[in-house]
Amino acid sequence: MGRACGGLCASCQRMYDFQRGNLNFDLDKLEPTEKWPAKLERLLRYYEEDTQLRDILITGGDALMSSDKSLKKILDAVYEMAARKKQRNESLDDGKKYAEMLRVRLGTRLPVYLPQRITNDLIKILTEFKDKASKIGIKQFVIQTHFESAMEVTPEVNQGIEKIVKAGWTLTNQHVFTAASSRRGHTNKLRKVLNDIGVITYYTFSVKGYMENYHNFATNARAVQEQLEEKRIGRIPQKYIELIKTYPLNASHMIDNINYLRDQEDLPFLATDRNVINLPGVGKSLTFRTIGITRRGRRILKFDHDSTRTHSPIIHQMDEVVIVESKPIGEYLRQLEKMGEDSKDYDSIWGYTIGETESRFPVFEYPKYKYEITKEFSNLKI
Incomplete structure (x- = not known):
């Protein structure tokens, strides 16, 4: 989809890629070596020929930075790819069949930055795609967005x-768990x-712990503290x-479904999210152990993969992932005090030296196939 985005969030690693020159505006270097129609065909062929992929995320950048015309072309191409994959499966026996496409996601922050982008024409494209894609077995249609604060939810x-x-x-x-948004009660609100x-x-x-990201970084101990002490009231x-597994299948009634569950159990919210950090070589996980501390108080953490999910066998060939956090807990607490917080409200943070990744909530699980797919994996080479 390209690099276009509706803004440059303070916590986004792209900002540091621009600063380092990895992303730049040198038009000669940015000139594509492959025409977009050919690239789109190549990318979707990867999905079509993969044995296990069943979920496609269209992002970039930002999916809704594309024009309606461009977005429709991409969605149409996804539909055609999914239809071919389904048709191919008809000639394969159970146990040999490929995973067919079940979920299509669009990643965008424009509903926050520019809600006026959600026009009737865009809704028509999304509705028409959902109607025809549902007929070939795609069951979940998702817009993934990034709200950081309740104050961003305006009437528009x-x-x-x-x-x-x-x-x-x-x-x-x-939600990106920055220092500012990590204050007590902020994420629950x-x-x-x-x-x-x-x-x-x-x-x-959690924000990646680059030193350039020092100001925005909230420690992983705080992420565990929030998970265990605050989010639990919405369990x-x-x-x-x-x-709740049926909610994405009846998405047009989502508000009523959410409210039914909240009313039944007197819950202020549904705690369906997982607290994680996304690390190269590990992916999304909060499974870690504190194995040391630097002389300046920065914790040294050894991370492991999320044990609740199936991973490619390639992980068994990878080394352990150890990180040094960019900010000591003491400095983080002093930063919160400057924002008006009472650091005593966070006293228990010092005891969180181990983290464990929560299981993915069932509302995000894939629907089951009515047939048995192959156990073979594609694209395992690194």
């Missing part, structure tokens, strides 16, 4: 989100306000697990 945002919900697309949120307008929370991401009882 509410109107735009309402259109998407009525079109039958599920809205999920990935965001969860509640998003649920009010029909958005379910997906991830609460959904086990008896509703099968019910």
Whole structure:
């Protein structure tokens, strides 16, 4: 989709790529070596020929930075790829069949930056794609967005989100856990306000610990503290697990479905998101152990993969991932005090030296196939 984005978030690693020159405006270097139609065909062929892929994320950049015409072409190409994959499966026996496409996602922050982008023409494109893609087995249609604060939910945002919900697309949120947004109660308030307008929370991401990101970094101990001490008030009882799995299949009724569950259990919000950090070589995980500390107080953490999910066998050939956090806990707490917080409210943070990744919430699970797919993996070479 390209690099175009509606803004440059302070926590986004692209900002540091620009500073380092990895991303630049040298038009000669940026000139594509491959025409977009050929590249799109090549990328979708990868999906079509892969044995396990069933979920495609269209982002960039930002998916909604594309024009309606361009976005429609991409969605049409995705539909055609999914149809070919499904047709090919008809000639394969059970146990040999490939995973067919089940989910299509668009990654965008424009509903926050520029909710006016959600026009009737865009909704028509999304609705028409959903209608025809549903007939070939695609079941989940998702807009992934990035709200950082409840204050970003304006009347204009509410109107735009309402259109998407009525079109039958599920809205999920990935919240970046910056120092400012990591203050007590901030993330819970965001969860509640998003649920009010029909958005379910997906991830609460810790900021990558680059030294350039020092100001925005909230320690991983704080992420574990938030997970165990604050998010728990929205925990959904086990008896509703099968019910909530159906929510993405009835996305146009998302607000009513969320409110039903909140009313039944007197919950302020549905705690459907996982607190994680996204690390090269590990992926999304909060499974770590503190193995040391520098003389300046920065914790040294050894990370492991999320044990609740299936991974490529390639992980067994990889080394352990050890990071040194960019900020000591003491400095983080002093930073919160400058924002008006009482550091005593965070006293228990010092005891969180181990983290464990939460299981992916059932609302985000893939629907089951009615046939057995192959156990073979494609594209394992690194």
